Amino acid sequence: MNNSPMNSPAAISWLDRVGNWNPQLLREIRGKLKLRNLIVAISISLLFQIILLLFYSQRIPSEECYAQVRGFGCAKSWADWWLEQFRFITWTEPFVLFLAGVYSLISDISLEDYKGTLNFIRISPRSSISILMGKIMGVPLLAYIGLGLVIPYHLLAAINANVPIAFLLSFYVLLIGTAFLLFSGAILLALLSGWQAKFGGQVTAGALVFSFVTFVWIVPAFMWWNIFTAWSSFSKVLVGGRINAIQAEWWYLPITSNIWTSHIFTVVNLVILSLAIWRILERRFHNPTATIVSKGQSYLVTLYLEILMLGFCIQSGFADKGFYGEFQFLLMLFIYIANFFVFLAAITALTPQRQSLLDWVRFGALSTTEEHPSGFGYILRDLIWSDKSPAPIAIAINLLITQLPILVWVNSWNNAEMRSRALIVIASFAISILILSLVTQLILLLKNRNPSAWATGTVSALIFLPVLIMLSLSITPERYAGVWLFFGFPWVVVANIKLSDIILAFGGQIFVIIALSLQLIYQLQRAKMRET
Incomplete structure (x- = not known):
């Protein structure tokens, strides 16, 4: 005999109505x-x-409450x-x-x-x-x-x-x-x-x-x-x-x-x-192999988050502080840290897996069939909007969306020294995110047993391993500011870095971006040749 309270006629009728509404x-x-x-x-x-x-x-x-202690x-x-x-x-x-x-x-x-x-x-x-x-x-x-x-x-x-x-x-x-x-x-x-x-x-x-x-x-x-x-x-x-x-x-x-x-x-x-x-x-429930968000959705989400975070930094009360320049720079560092996690999530959400990239190579803007128009404009459109296309261009657009309001805010600062420090941090952040995006996309394009784990491990190593190596080798920020800036840690050295170190660090990072981009293009071309 079933003792469930679901067996009475009233319960059955009620359950039928619930089942019709939401099975x-x-x-x-x-x-x-x-x-x-x-x-x-x-x-x-x-x-x-x-x-x-x-x-x-x-x-x-009780009236005797203060006359004697009882319990609690x-x-x-x-x-x-x-x-x-x-x-x-x-x-x-x-x-x-x-x-x-x-x-x-x-x-x-x-x-x-x-x-x-x-x-x-x-x-x-x-x-x-x-x-x-x-x-x-x-x-x-x-x-x-x-x-x-x-x-x-x-x-x-x-x-x-x-x-x-x-x-x-x-x-x-x-x-x-x-x-x-x-x-x-x-x-x-x-x-x-x-x-x-x-x-x-x-x-x-x-x-x-x-x-x-x-x-x-x-x-x-x-x-x-x-x-x-x-x-x-x-x-x-x-x-x-x-x-x-x-x-x-x-x-x-x-x-x-x-x-x-x-x-x-x-x-x-x-x-x-x-x-x-x-x-x-x-998006994900019925299609678990798709990217977490579409590229168009990512642009809206990053814009909303940036407006939300930056809005708390625009307050009239801050102008009364005597250390307003340093305080503004500190607020910008908090936004930097928050944006770092936002873009790690964006890279995870937007970077397609190997099979999606192969489908894009075969059927997307890179295909050379009569059914698909060719040309740089169509390829760029796919890179901006297609969920199966490589993610770095979409990450770059998200960077543009988030960094432009911050640049406008930074340029409104009265303290020229803090303004220059903030610009170095913004540039280093954007370049570092692009490098991580390209590395992630290259790893997911490879034919590995578990590409997501490889990508997570590699990105984690790129974030934490340089610090451990530099500290173990006594490469201090005071003596080797350019090295720390090259590996994406501008806030450590921004106070006393030289112009020559900035040029060398950013030049090295841009060279890495170019090399990774060429490697990604080469891998896509190889995939296209294999597919055709």
Whole structure:
């Protein structure tokens, strides 16, 4: 006899309606809502609430509170007693929701990919949005139920602690919006990672890694960003004291001046980032061999990220600082570091594999058949827009998109010395990224057993190995500034580098770019000859 709560006629009718709307959600419900799982989820939620209530029963306000020490002390008033419980639940819910969702989604999709069932889902007539939304709604279903049972306790504590309902609404709106963005990113990482095909039963390793990142970075960032912006007027509710909102501007717009601008800025960026991730999910779900993003999408994404980051550097309050020149240069270095990771991701997302390049050589602008027009203009168009064409030209365009606004900003600086240092850093960054892009494309064009691993290892070696070698050989930045600049570490030597070192370093890097470009052209020509 099946003890599942799914067997009653009312449940069957309800499930039929859910199945007609989203079959994937129905599949997840049938898999997750077993009677045993449901009892465990409800029991854990109720046990949490009971333990919390028992703990705070030791802090019930009493007239003898200050006359004797008993247990953990007691609250000053009933309002403070309820406020402490409200605060604890408010800080706990993001950790539970984000960790449970990230771990369950990555683990579930990785396991399905390892077992091969994900391929059957891919051939479903339903859209990728419907399938993946079913995953987001259904996979962490037990966590949703457990947290849903805590909401009445949370609401009761808020009412008795005189917490504004506006804060409660803001908290859950931002919590749900951030959770949706984070869960979408978790699905994307699970689809892109590919560890499930290599490590078999150890598919939960990746889920644990990203859960750890969520625990130590994402959840605290979510809470503290909102405390210092959207929730600054409610800071006493969250941390027990008054915290003034940071005086942040974005392109001179005061985004933390009031609660509405803070919410609008946060929600708009959550929506934009979620839409960007879902565009990638739509692209990759039914075509896992395609590049992560199209070249056209990459131009929009890098432009958005650059406008977002650079906007925080354009603030009227910075002009009052006595060390404004050095401060501007420091901000530019932060953007440099962020852009470095953005372009590592762009190289990974845009660089096609060997088979895609061979298809482009055979059927793209390089083909010489009558069906395809030839000429430099068509080749350049393919290099800019075709997803199967080599990536370095698209990377160069992305560099142009990101560096032009920074150049305009740098040229507005009043400090000529800092301006010249910044220009050296910008030039070194652009050249270094082009070299990494060309190296990655050449490695992926080779016929290797695992080209992605080779490309990752080579790029990592190019980033870290020169530093280790130079330090072990006592090649110090003070004496060999040109060498450090050649290997892409301008911030170490930019303060005391000579013009001759700059010319030699950049000249050597440009020579490397030319050599790698010629080698890539030669390899493509060889591939074309073999194909024809």
